[in-house]
Amino acid sequence: MTTTHAEPRPAATATQTEPAVRIRGLVKRYGGRAVVDDLDLDVSRGEVFALLGPNGAGKTTTIEILEGVRRRDGGEVRVLGVDPASGGRDWRARIGVVSQGEGAAQALTVHETLDHFAGYHARPRPTAELIAAVGLEEKAGTRVGRLSGGQRRRLEVALGVQGRPELVFLDEPTTGMDPVARRQFWELIRALRADGTTVLLTTHYLDEAAELADRVGVVAEGRLVEVAPPDELGAELRRAATVRWIEDGVTRQVRTEAPGAVLRDLLAARVSGDLPGLSVTRPSLEDVYLSLVGTPSTAPAAPEGDLR
């Protein structure tokens, strides 16, 4: 008889084994309308998790509740084992935030800004290293007020990771960045991940979520409609393939879950075995996403709440 002895894990305390973010039944209402509606979510330590969803789906509200800057109306939330509503300075020191706001004074240069905020952290990343990581070397001496929108986002990203946080929240971090800056940002996130940092980001960009995230959560109308690794997202939706070919000058198409059988039948019926314009496609990530959140034509019109 063999017994498996569990190796004692001295460092595995409760705080280290529990997820970085744990949300149960989160509710937030504005004027009676629930913008976050009974949302559950776990983000493991060291994971990169992307919240994907259309504007107004409740992504920013959720993130702000996790950051402890917005009150919730119901549910249970733990961020690094602490309720954000009562998180103190030591807790804040462990999280980094890149919000949608721009929290740097216009009259300071990039370098001055980072140097100033370095003094708020116990062990800040060196300013030069941060500037290089977000690709602002040429703008280090430029005042924040003269930066482009994308450059300001990059500065915000640098400020968000300056204190070597265990967990980083990024709310639409790449909005306004050009493609080169976005790729540079992706590299930065990968480097953070390699260091063991947990990352929770929101984004509109599917390619960004697919590129960066270990798991993607799709939010629609305040609820998580699906959580999965990017390439497994909407597995059922993706099973259906579309077979297209041209017959007598007309494009024909068949939606099927068994494209192989369809192809065999098609080809068997052809003497020449040739089928012009033949293609088999599966829904792209974008198609899956659109059906998950409900395309504009099928989505119920969002009530305008208390606006008249």
Add this chain to the structure above:
Amino acid sequence: MTAVLPATTPRPAPPSAARIALRRVRLELRLFFRERQQVVFSFAYPVIMLVIFAAVLGGDERPGDVPFTHYFLAGIAATGIMLTSFQAIGTAIAAERENGQLERLQLLGTPPAAYFAGKAGQVLVTTAAQLALLLPLAHFAYDVPMPADLAHWLTFGWVAVLGALAGTVLGVAVSALRGSAASITTGISAFAIVLQFFSGVFFGFLELPGWMQQVAAIFPLKWLTQGMRSAFLPDEAAAFEIAGSWEHGRTALVLAAWVIIGAVVCVRTFRWRRADG
């Protein structure tokens, strides 16, 4: 980015509030002197007004044979203190809240005390610098006598400090008013201008209509101005004050009361962000 310490390494405590406060003071001063508008409107304003009014009304006299410039220096010094404290702080905080700078501080876990200390340090330095510019100008260019002796300098000192303190806490308090930063700035500027007329900065306080005097007596600027007169004008001029004396006790009481009221309002209303939804 190069590899860093693993995230599980025990984390040292964040820097103390005092250290952040020092950084904030340096930052606030740097920002203040980089904002041209602020430098002109709250810092250079008293100096410019002294030059203008001395050029126009320099030959006039105020009750008690006091030359206009002597009377005016007290008023404009008091105004200067109000501007570098109340106006500068109120408008700056409203703007910083609106453009997300306070949000950043909140997310960093900045102790509010460190933030306020930065503002207080800014007020201290800019007020001192402004007076250090204004007083010699008045003395050497317009022959205005400085406080006669140590006792008068001490009066000048406590009046200035209490006034700046009241202005700072009231500035923080009004920054919490609802509305955009632009509307708060306009409101504060308009209020400050009207208050200057009511408080006897431009005209002799005795020449003002009674209702104006009574309104002014509610606010700190009138007492700040009167306290400054007691430091700069000869003792005989006290006969031309409303009470026939400098009313030092009441001045200290009113200013201290505003400091306390302002501090209580600050603690109860200060927010890092605009109203939560």
